[in-house]
Amino acid sequence: MVTLHHYLILSAMLFALGAIGVMFRRNLIVILMSLELMLNAVNLSFIALSRYQGSIEGQVFVLFIMVVAAAEVAVGLAIAVAIFRQRGTVNINDINLMKW
C-alpha cells in the first residue's frame, strides 16, 4: 500500500537532487534544468497531498507553478543565450561580475 509518506519521501529526494545540481554543477543550462527538477518535486508533493487530502486545490496550484516555471525557463534560457553571446561561455565560474 502506497501512502502519502512514500510520495513525500520521493518528492524530497527529487528536490535534494535538484538542489545538489544547482549547487555543484557549473553549467548554467544544467543549473536551470536542476531548478526545473526542484519545481517538479514540489509539483509531485502538491499532487500527492491533493490526492490524499481529497481536495482539488493542489492541482490548480500545480498548474500555476507550471506557468511560472515555463516563464522562468524562457527568460532564463534567453539570459543564457545573451551571456553566451557576450562572454562566449555559460560556465558560472566565469560569470562573476555581480558576485561579491
Place this chain on the structure above:
Amino acid sequence: METFLFYVLGVVTLVSAMCVVFLRRPIHNALFMILTMIGLAGLFMVLHAEFIAMVQLIVYAGAVMVLFLFVIMLLNLERLKLPEDVQGLRRWFGILLAVGMACLVFPALRVVLPGGTAKAVSSGLLQNTDIIARELFTTYLLPFEITSVLLLSAIIGAVILARKRTKQREEG
C-alpha cells in the same frame, strides 16, 4: 498494482534525475530530464491527476525540454567531440528506432494492426478536467488572468534578452 506502479515509476524518475544531475554532457542531461518528466507524468496518473499528467507531458516533456535542447544545440557546448565513425552502427540504430516509433504512433497502422476491443474509458479524465476547470474559472479566476500577463511579460522579456544587438555592439 498501485504499489508496483509507484515503485517502478519512482525508480525510473529517481535514476534519471540522478543522471540529470551527475552526467557530464548537457545533451544527456536534457534527454534524461525528459525521462524524468515522463516518469513524473506516470506518477501523476497513478495519483488520479490525469489532466496534470497530460499537461506535464505536453508542457514539460514537450515544450520546455525542446527549448532546452534547442538552446544546447544553439550554443554548441560540446565542441563536437564525437568520433569519426558515427556513420556505422549508430545510423542503423537510429533507423530502427525511427521505424519503431512510426509503428507506435502512426495511426494508419492502427487500422491494419489488430487492436483491443475494450471501449475507451474517458469518464475519469473528463471528471478530473471538469473539476479543475470549474475551480480555475470561478475561485481562481483572478490568478488565472494574472498568469496570462506573466506569460506575456515573459515572452517580451525573452525576446528582448535574446535579440541580437548588432547596432549597440557597433556603437560600443
